Amino acid sequence: MTIPKNPIWCVIPVFNHSKTLRDVVEKTLRHCPNVIVVDDGSTDADIPDLLDNLKIEIATHENNLGKGAAIKTGAEIAAKKNADFIITLDADGQHDPADIDKFIPLLEKEKPKVLVGARNFQSSNIPDRSKFGREFSNFWIHLETGLDIRDTQSGFRAYPVELPLDKSISAKHYAFETEILVRAAWRGFDIVNVDISVFYPERGERVSHFKLFRDNLRISLLHAKLTTERLLRGKQAANHDTNNNAGKTEISKTILASASDAPEKTAEALESKQAVALIPTETVYGLACEWNDSNAIGKIKEMKGRTEEKPLQMLAESIDMAEKNGVELNNRQRRLVEKLTPGPITFVAKHKNIADSSIGFRIPDNDLVRKTIAILATPLAATSANKTGQLPATTVENALESLYSHPDIMVDAGIIQGQPSTVVDIRGNSPLILRKGPVSLKEIEKHWSESEK
Numbered sequence: 001m002t003i004p005k006n007p008i009w010c011v012i013p014v015f016n017h018s019k020t021l022r023d024v025v026e027k028t029l030r031h032c033p034n035v036i037v038v039d040d041g042s043t044d045a046d047i048p049d050l051l052d053n054l055k056i057e058i059a060t061h062e063n064n065l066g067k068g069a070a071i072k073t074g075a076e077i078a079a080k081k082n083a084d085f086i087i088t089l090d091a092d093g094q095h096d097p098a099d100i101d102k103f104i105p106l107l108e109k110e111k112p113k114v115l116v117g118a119r120n121f122q123s124s125n126i127p128d129r130s131k132f133g134r135e136f137s138n139f140w141i142h143l144e145t146g147l148d149i150r151d152t153q154s155g156f157r158a159y160p161v162e163l164p165l166d167k168s169i170s171a172k173h174y175a176f177e178t179e180i181l182v183r184a185a186w187r188g189f190d191i192v193n194v195d196i197s198v199f200y201p202e203r204g205e206r207v208s209h210f211k212l213f214r215d216n217l218r219i220s221l222l223h224a225k226l227t228t229e230r231l232l233r234g235k236q237a238a239n240h241d242t243n244n245n246a247g248k249t250e251i252s253k254t255i256l257a258s259a260s261d262a263p264e265k266t267a268e269a270l271e272s273k274q275a276v277a278l279i280p281t282e283t284v285y286g287l288a289c290e291w292n293d294s295n296a297i298g299k300i301k302e303m304k305g306r307t308e309e310k311p312l313q314m315l316a317e318s319i320d321m322a323e324k325n326g327v328e329l330n331n332r333q334r335r336l337v338e339k340l341t342p343g344p345i346t347f348v349a350k351h352k353n354i355a356d357s358s359i360g361f362r363i364p365d366n367d368l369v370r371k372t373i374a375i376l377a378t379p380l381a382a383t384s385a386n387k388t389g390q391l392p393a394t395t396v397e398n399a400l401e402s403l404y405s406h407p408d409i410m411v412d413a414g415i416i417q418g419q420p421s422t423v424v425d426i427r428g429n430s431p432l433i434l435r436k437g438p439v440s441l442k443e444i445e446k447h448w449s450e451s452e453k
Contacts, residue, residue, distance in 0.1 A: 007084040008104065009034040009161075011074030012091050013067050018045035020093035025054055031100040032087065036077050038070040057081075067155075068169075068176020075164040082436060083161045090155045094119075099196040103158045112189045112394070112419060114163070114181065116149055117156030117196035126200055137178065140223045145185035150193045152181060163189070167389045168402075175222045182226050186401075188394035188415045257413035263371035269409040270376060276300055278385055278399055279372075280413035281315075282365045283344045283421050283438075284392035285399050287407060288315065288382040291325060297381050303403045306388045312381040313346055314361035317373040322361045325379050328352040333426050335451035336444075337363075342370065344418070345439040348425040362421060368411065384420060392420055 010032045014021050021037070028035050035056040039047040041064035048058055059073050071088055078086045085107050089095040095117070103115050121131055130153075137152040155177060163184060171179045185191055255262050257280055269275055270288070274295040279288050287303060289296030297312060316322040319337055323329060328350040329337065337347060342365035351357040361379075364370060373380055384392040385399035385407075393399035396412045422437030424444055431444045 007082075008032060008087060008107065009036055009074075009078040009081060009083045009085075010087045010089065010097075010100065011036045011038065011071060011078065012089060013038045013040055013070030013074065014042060014047065014091035015040040015064055015067075015070075016042050016044045017091040017093075018042070018047075018050055021045075021047070021091045022050055022054075024089070024091055024093055024095075024097065025051060025056060027097040028089065028100065029054065029056070031097055032104075034078075034081070034083070036074045036086075037091075038074045040064050040067070040070040066173035066176070068174070068180075069172040071176065072164050072172075075159070075161055079161050079165065084436070085158055086161050086164070087158045088155060094199050095156045096197045096199070099156065099194075102194050102196065106192060106194065107158060112160055112187075112417065113192055114160075114184050114189050115158035115192050115194050116151060116181070117154045118150040118193045119154055119156075119196055119198035121198070126198075130200075137219070140227070141178065141181060144182050144223070144226045145191075147185055147191055149181065149191055152178065154196075156196055159184075160189075162391060166391045167387075168391075171218070171222055173218055175218045178219055178222055179226070187391060187398050188417070255409065255411045257368050257411050262411060263368055263375060266368070266372045266409065266411055267375035270372070270380075272408070274299060275409065276303070276407040277409040277411065278396065278407040279369055279382075279411050280366065280416055281369055281418075282416075283418040284394060284416055285385040285396065286382045287385045287403075288369075288380040290376065291379040291381050293381070299405075300381070300383060303405050303407070304383065304386065304388050305404055306383075311360070312383045314359060315369060315373060315380040315382045316361055316363055317370050317379070318363065321373070321379055322363070323352070326352050326354075326359055327361050332448075332451045336426065336431075336447050339447040339451065340439060340444070341365075343439065344421040344437060345444075346421045346423045348423065348427065348434065350427055358425075358427065360423070368413075394418070 010028050012024060014037060025035060025037060037051060037056055037058050039058065039060045041061045051058060057077055059077060075086055087100060087103055089097065099117065106115055134151055134153050138149060141149055141152045164180060169179050169183055181191065255265050266277060270277055270290055274293065276287055276289050276296050276299050279286055287300045289300060291314060300312065314322060319334060333349065341363040346360050346362040348358050348360050351359045386393050386402045390402055393402060394416050396410060400406060420437055422439040423435035425432040425434055431448050433441050
């Protein structure tokens with residue numbers, strides 16, 4: 001099976017598994033050319049020497065920080081390599097790297113999902129405590145998410161590369177793999193079971209760094225925390241419904257995106273001074289206000305915890321509207337924008353009215369948002385509806401739990417299975433990708449070339 005050079009990287013965290021590591025890495029390279037080994041403070045061998053002559057990336061923790069910390073380090077490296085996904089597998093030899101071929105066809109960038117390898121526990125030498133641990137963990141994660149995940153303790157997984165980097169995931173040891181599943185489910189990610197094989201050596205030959213008391217205590221405390229959060233989320237949702245019916249909710253108005261008058265009601269609310277709306281787009285949920293409402297823009301930054309002076313992007317109904325409000329485009333740039341809009345792409349262009357300044361703008365492919373902008377006859381200033389450094393919200397609930405305070409109006413479109421827009425700088429001689437997204441560089445360059453004519 002062939003895969004693109006960069007989008008998928010395999011991450012292998014290792015701590016004192018020198019006997020099996022090289023074999024695991026060599027087998028992994030047969031199925032994925034991009035491999036990152038994260039040495040989490042191993043003391044049984046010099047990992048770079050052990051893996052000498054293998055074309056892989058190696059990162060080293062001076063001390064043992066935990067499996068979760070090692071996966072985060074691997075994800076950071078993969079993100080710098082422009083990866084879209086990482087596949088994690090253990091260094092102890094229990095996973096068969098050939099099963100990577102089962103994962104790759106299921107990875108779609110358009111639909112955020114987590115793949116979890118479900119180990120075949122009908123195999124020989126399966127420890128009783130592993131069987132019990134899996135059932136115990138499956139029970140609690142079902143309680144916390146409502147999902148039937150068949151093997152919540154499996155370390156053979158695939159994640160969108162940004163998911164392990166989400167700052168809301170705080171666990172660093174084995175508990176990391178529990179927390180990331182629960183928070184991914186809460187954020188609307190699909191969790192997909194993938195059947196995989198498993199190998200356990202005879203009892204006397206096994207090497208495990210799972211400390212029965214210490215790690216079970218960490219996981220139990222995490223489940224207590226997550227269950228409490230789940231109960232509080234349910235209580236907050238119930239209070240939302242009750243207060244909304246009584247007209248007392250902190251959010252002044254809740255609108256269903258499917259309602260025929262949703263654009264009119266959203267525009268009416270945004271016409272109020274300092275009004276901020278939570279809106280759905282074709283990418284993720286965003287916070288928005290009228291383009292020139294500086295006070296509302298300040299509120300949005302406070303809601304996200306954003307301290308830098310980075311401006312919000314413009315959502316415009318058309319190219320003409322964007323140009324009338326400060327966007328400067330030459331003929332070639334305008335032709336490029338015409339080819340790629342409306343859609344999930346943000347352009348960084350010169351600011352017409354401010355020297356040596358830029359402006360990011362997008363024409364969304366979302367009828368509600370574009371109709372709202374048309375009614376207002378002015379662009380929206382917008383950004384993703386999440387705290388700075390956390391994953392974008394794919395549901396209203398995600399946004400409300402993430403933000404420091406609530407918006408004045410909320411437009412609910414259910415779960416949005418999208419991803420943040422591509423961001424491309426078009427000020428230079430050729431387009432420069434600042435953030436990868438749904439629109440590829442290949443597609444942009446194709447239209448850029450055609451726009452020259």
